[in-house]
Amino acid sequence: MHRLSTHLAAVDFSWRTRVGAGIAITHGWGLVVNPGARIGNNVTLFHGVTLGRDRISPDGNRQTEYPVIEDEVWIGPHAIIVGGVTIGRGSRIAGGTFVTESVPPYSIVSGNPSTIVKTNCTPDVMNPAPL
Template identity: 50%
Template sequence: MAGMDFPSAIQAGPGLLLIHGWGLVVNKDCKIGSNVTLFNGVVLGRKDTITAEGRTTVYPVVGNDVWIGAHAVILGVSIGEGAIVGPGSVVTKDVPPHCVVVGNPAKIIRRDAYPDVVNRFAV
């Protein structure tokens, strides 16, 4: 009814905040840390690599204190603790801790960012 695909069995830490969740899509096998903020239209999806030997599937891992802006797409990569993913970004490579990434494909524009935690839950 809320216009989102958010499995009830998701692996997420305390303090998860969904801002305007419309259009949110979260794969059931991704892992979300504590104090994470997700805006509308965010996709946390799997990434498949197909070779002659077969298919390899990986799922996103989102660290603690991460802020992910509206309509960002994160495909099978890790987002480091305290990172910020700008709205509309398409992330296909791991993001180091405390970095800000933006764009399609996402690129690091800052490496010493302070976490933007809206709904901090003591862990």
């Protein structure tokens, strides 16, 4: 069933991924979420987002870890988040951003490699789930 739904929807989102209430998947085509990733409450994911597991550390070794997306995070189109990073509560990840380091809460990051472009931002939650 998973293979069929993945093929038909062009979305690879495992039923084993831990996901909080209020997730919003906007134009999900091309979405890839590793089963080991954790997603908090009221998170928005756009098309082409990848929440992956492996990243290459600065010393050249492969690290197999999984991203943690905290509550009220907004992740734009084609953003890639890999490794054992934490995306802090209320943060926004701009489209096309490549994230390999943790992001503090209420930050906006952009670019490849990702750079914090603003702190103390306001979360962007489309339809918050009552918790």
